[in-house]
Amino acid sequence: MSLRTNGLPDQDQLTASRPSPQRLARGPVAIFECFERIPCNPCFDACPTGAVLPFADINDIPKVDFDLCTGCGNCIAACPGLAIFVVDETFSTGEALLKIPYEFSPLPERGETIQVLNRAGREVGQGKVVRIQKGRNKLATPLVWLTVPKGLAQEVRHLARYQ
Numbered sequence: 001m002s003l004r005t006n007g008l009p010d011q012d013q014l015t016a017s018r019p020s021p022q023r024l025a026r027g028p029v030a031i032f033e034c035f036e037r038i039p040c041n042p043c044f045d046a047c048p049t050g051a052v053l054p055f056a057d058i059n060d061i062p063k064v065d066f067d068l069c070t071g072c073g074n075c076i077a078a079c080p081g082l083a084i085f086v087v088d089e090t091f092s093t094g095e096a097l098l099k100i101p102y103e104f105s106p107l108p109e110r111g112e113t114i115q116v117l118n119r120a121g122r123e124v125g126q127g128k129v130v131r132i133q134k135g136r137n138k139l140a141t142p143l144v145w146l147t148v149p150k151g152l153a154q155e156v157r158h159l160a161r162y163q
């Protein structure tokens with residue numbers, strides 16, 4: 001598997017993009033699955049804490065100081081590549097909270113149980129919508145907050161609705 005052959009990152013890329021287990025155990029944190037050099041940097045401008053480090057070149061792949069990240073999700077709403085997710089593995093004993101960009105209409109509703117998908121678009125289980133976060137800017141991507149079984153926190157990256 002590779003981005004160039006089937007659009008999926010390989011395990012080395014995913015491992016490199018992931019915060020340490022110690023950081024994940026401290027609460028919500030952004031995970032940037034942005035692996036291609038492209039001229040793009042709105043995630044840097046959107047971050048209020050300086051967690052997205054300055055770009056030396058606009059084509060740089062973003063680098064994140066996870067210790068500065070609060071998991072606010074501002075960068076998700078600004079990212080045109082839908083490449084950023086927030087994961088909170090401390091949400092409850094058995095569940096993780098994910099914040100996922102979602103640009104389809106209609107948006108899911110709070111309390112809805114939905115099918116959740118992995119990076120390949122395959123259903124891997126069910127999640128529950130706990131909040132829809134819309135930005136003040138009309139162009140901002142809405143965020144779906146959903147809970148999933150904790151073991152799926154690093155696998156689920158999209159959701160499906162069949163209506």
Ligand code: SF4
Binds near residue numbers: 030050070072073
């Ligand atoms: S989630 Fe918030 S604090 Fe973390 S990198 Fe994104 S904008 Fe910055």
Ligand code: SF4
Binds near residue numbers: 032042082
């Ligand atoms: S805004 Fe998104 S696509 Fe653009 S550099 Fe940042 S993470 Fe990558």
